[in-house]
Amino acid sequence: DVKVTQSSRYLVKRTGEKVFLECVQDMDHENMFWYRQDPGLGLRLIYFSYDVKMKEKGDIPEGYSVSREKKERFSLILESASTNQTSMYLCASSSNGVAEKLFFGSGTQLSVL
Amino acid sequence: GENVEQHPSTLSVQEGDSAVIKCTYSDSASNYFPWYKQELGKRPQLIIDIRSNVGEKKDQRIAVTLNKTAKHFSLHITETQPEDSAVYFCAAPGQNFVFGPGTRLSVLP
Numbered sequence: 332d333v334k335v336t337q338s339s340r341y342l343v344k345r346t347g348e349k350v351f352l353e354c355v356q357d358m359d360h361e362n363m364f365w366y367r368q369d370p371g372l373g374l375r376l377i378y379f380s381y382d383v384k385m386k387e388k389g390d391i392p393e394g395y396s397v398s399r400e401k402k403e404r405f406s407l408i409l410e411s412a413s414t415n416q417t418s419m420y421l422c423a424s425s426s427n428g429v430a431e432k433l434f435f436g437s438g439t440q441l442s443v444l
Numbered sequence: 445g446e447n448v449e450q451h452p453s454t455l456s457v458q459e460g461d462s463a464v465i466k467c468t469y470s471d472s473a474s475n476y477f478p479w480y481k482q483e484l485g486k487r488p489q490l491i492i493d494i495r496s497n498v499g500e501k502k503d504q505r506i507a508v509t510l511n512k513t514a515k516h517f518s519l520h521i522t523e524t525q526p527e528d529s530a531v532y533f534c535a536a537p538g539q540n541f542v543f544g545p546g547t548r549l550s551v552l553p
Binding site for chain 2 (some may be wrong): 364366371372373374375376379387389390421423425431432433435436437438
């Protein structure tokens with residue numbers, strides 16, 4: 332079974348801090364995604380990557396960056412955390428192609444105070 | 445970019461009744477249409493998907509129907525049970541894997 336692991340389940344940070352959210356998958360998937368989930372707004376795509384060192388902006392990339400140095404790891408970086416970035420962050424991966432099943436991590440609930 | 449809408453946003457049904465959730469999308473190039481279920485406090489999981497070369501797919505109590513001309517597809521759940529209570533998301537993946545805003549289904553005992 333595919334395993335997508337997010338490093339933290341809950342995280343509390345201060346405004347202005349640099350925050351790293353880590354995601355690791357164990358199925359050699361080419362594609363990895365970062366979403367944020369807010370009540371009533373569904374799953375909104377922040378960034379995605381189809382290959383190592385490759386990244387593409389999603390619908391809401393402002394205030395975020397990503398890093399994919401190794402195939403199995405996709406990191407989301409909040410350069411200077413703000414209170415409006417308080418949210419549930421979900422990582423996902425899939426095998427090659429857009430028409431493939433996404434496997435999600437269990438999520439990181441980030442609170443920025 | 446792709447625009448995906450779902451209706452209704454909330455749905456309450458009596459146990460044993462059927463539930464239908466509709467998803468509309470804008471990108472006519474979409475050819476893969478999945479439905480994900482997210483139970484409270486858990487991660488979204490794929491429950492059924494359909495590709496554009498078929499009009500309907502069934503898996504036990506759940507089914508998905510696709511109308512590519514009208515750009516919508518629907519999730520059908522028959523004989524609903526309390527464990528079907530969850531938020532359901534559709535997606536119409538194009539270049540970005542874009543999800544709808546979700547439908548909260550409550551199955552009342």
